[in-house]
Amino acid sequence: MKIMIAVNTPLLSGNELKYVTECIETGWISSEGSFVTKFETEFAQYVNRKHGIAVSNGSAALDIAVKALGLGKGDEVIMPTFTIISPVQSVVTAGATPVLVDSDPITWNMDVDQIEAKITKETKAILVVHIYGLPVDMDPILELCKKYNLKLIEDAAEMHGQTYKGQMCGSFGDISIFSFYPNKHITTGEGGMIVCNDDSIAEKCKKLRNLAFEQQGRRFIHHEIGWNYRMTNLQAALGVAQLEKMDYHIQRKREIGKLYREGLKDLKGFQLPLERTSSSENIYWVFGLVAETEVQQEAMVKRLNDAKIGTRPFFWCMHEQPVFIKMGLFENENYPVAEKLARNGFYIPSGLGLRNEEIAKVISVII
The missing domain is CATH 3.90.1150.10 (Aspartate Aminotransferase, domain 1)
Structure with a gap:
């Protein structure tokens, strides 16, 4: 049966064709291209962050975020049970242990009142996921992170342009991530973004998305494992056009x-x-x-x-x-x-x- 009214139809009504055509005409279609840097810079500025690191999708952004913060075996990360699988998958594949909390019945976000009771000496981070249109109540979480010296990963994949008490979602975490899947407020087809303020975390994320290539020394010699999680110039061209709208x-x-x-x-x-x-x-x-x-x-x-x-x-x-x-x-x-x-x-x-x-x-x- 053909669906006549799709659950999602993206809107590509701006400069998308113009910018993608420029990529094709100039030959800059891979991750090496000016639109990648432009999209990173403009998106980071939009959410009031110092650094933007464009990646292949939101799940890739989570993988990098978890590793960049050094989370691994023996570490516990508190997060909602009601979410897409990506956040838990990233924590589990890093060797860390997800610790779950229930949802608030009104907002559908994680119930922040349940978090403190789940904190142990092994807890190293809280991973918040803003769900469906309303942000998580961030003030209590920020207080807990300060009280217990915890890292904060903010999954703002669904929150492009949303604010919490006037502050942009995606500006709260030690690392925050976005997704640009076609059902998001802005899309690059597939794609994601990591944003942060810390210079060293940003450099770590850039390295991890690019197979952990070293900045100095001979190429193709690696000292750690990373991923090929780069965003292409074609995708970034879409993102720049979408951000304009x-x-x-x-x-x-x-x-x-x-x-x-x-x-x-x-x-x-x-x-x-x-x-x-x-x-x-x-x-x-x-x-x-x-x-x-x-x-x-x-x-x-x-x-x-x-x-x-x-x-x-x-x-x-x-x-x-x-x-x-x-x-x-x-x-x-x-x-x-x-x-x-x-x-x-x-x-x-x-x-x-x-x-x-x-x-x-x-x-x-x-x-």
Whole structure:
């Protein structure tokens, strides 16, 4: 069955073709090219950071962030159970141990009140993941990091342009990361960015993304393991064009959220995204719905799919991932709020390319 209204349609309405054409005409299509440096510089400035390090995707950014902070065997990292697999995967593959917390039922972010009880002498970092459109409550986490001398990794993959108490998401962590997958507020097709203020961390990240080549000495002699996680000039050209339209993209996302909230305000049996908190207005990376029961969720998803309207389920909890269970992680752990979100939550079309008449169709089918 062909989906007529996709769950995400990117918006490429600026200088994307012009800049990509320049890459092709000049032959600068690999990671060596002026658009990479331009994108790094302008994106870092946008989120009020000193350094930007462009990489191949958000998961690559997390791999590098974990290693650049020296996290490894015996170290514990506190993070949410309700997230995409990438943050936990990066911690596990580095040899460190993920320690999970449940979600807040209203914002869907990690419950910050549960963090301190999970801190032990082995805890070395907190990894926050801003979920779906509202940021994590950062003040308590910053206090804990200071109190216990912990590193902070900030996964702002879904938070382009979002703020917490007026400060840009992505500006809080010792290292913060972004993703530029096509469903993000700005996209490079695939791609990611690491941002930080520390000069030595930035240099470490640059080295790790480029197979850990040494800056001095003979080429192809390596003293540590890195990755080929470079971003291409073609991708960066897209990113520069997308960044030029960032203010409009944020405005449009909030317009989409407002239209859905108004059209679905009388919907019974489903929780809508919170419009705002005391620190932030929702940026609606996606527009999610949480049904009261799994039966309701399944019935609504079927109704939408039958009408050729795309949907996606919410993230599945990390403590219930078969791959981690096989590794002996998270035995007998339960996180009821996150489990309900994972089972009963889904999101509806909300990409930047979505038209108002398509939003009206989605609303009519749901109602």
